[in-house]
Amino acid sequence: MRVTRPMLAVAGAAVAAAALAGCGSGGDAAAKVPPTATGSLESLAAEVKCKPNIQTDADTIRQAICTSSAGKFVLATFSTDRGQREWINEAKDYGGFYLVGRKWVAVGDDGVVTALRGTLGGDVEIGTDHHAHTGHTG
Structure with a gap:
């Protein structure tokens, strides 16, 4: 169980970083590209x-x-x-x-x-x- 929590924390941090990067780098603008x-x-x-x-x-x-x-x-x-x-x-x-x-x-x-x-x-x-x-x- 102790091994799982750190792994989940790392995975959660990676997902959060990816989500923030998408928001801060013009994720909406990319959606508007034809x-x-x-x-x-x-x-x-x-x-x-x-x-x-x-x-x-x-x-x-x-x-x-x-x-x-x-x-x-x-x-x-x-x-x-x-x-x-x-x-x-x-x-x-x-x-x-x-x-x-x-x-x-x-x-x-x-x-x-x-x-x-x-x-x-x-x-x-x-x-x-x-x-x-x-x-x-x-």
């Missing part, structure tokens, strides 16, 4: 009322600069999931905020990505933060 959009670069841009300025138009990637009411961002679509993941992994070394859907990504500042997520759905990924490295002269 299903992740799919489609061509043009159809995704139309969803957020942006006329895409195409920068790259290749078989494996299409990339455009967009400006919408949310702000300025880069929108890219990919021919394969693997190509998308490789692109994101390399791009994240430069920092920034990434809204990721199936074979597409939108890149912008935090506010833009958050606003786009309200329309396009998707998952937010954050690039490497290099602020800790500035000014260091090793």
Whole structure:
């Protein structure tokens, strides 16, 4: 019985921490995220009322600069999931905020990505933060 009580206390603390984390981290906001959009670069841009300025138009990637009411961002679509993941992994070394859907990504500042997520759905990924490295002269 003594073994059970400490185990229950640990389990109870973990459940309480998880519940508080969900409340404090915008659990309600996550519930308001729509299903992740799919489609061509043009159809995704139309969803957020942006006329895409195409920068790259290749078989494996299409990339455009967009400006919408949310702000300025880069929108890219990919021919394969693997190509998308490789692109994101390399791009994240430069920092920034990434809204990721199936074979597409939108890149912008935090506010833009958050606003786009309200329309396009998707998952937010954050690039490497290099602020800790500035000014260091090793």
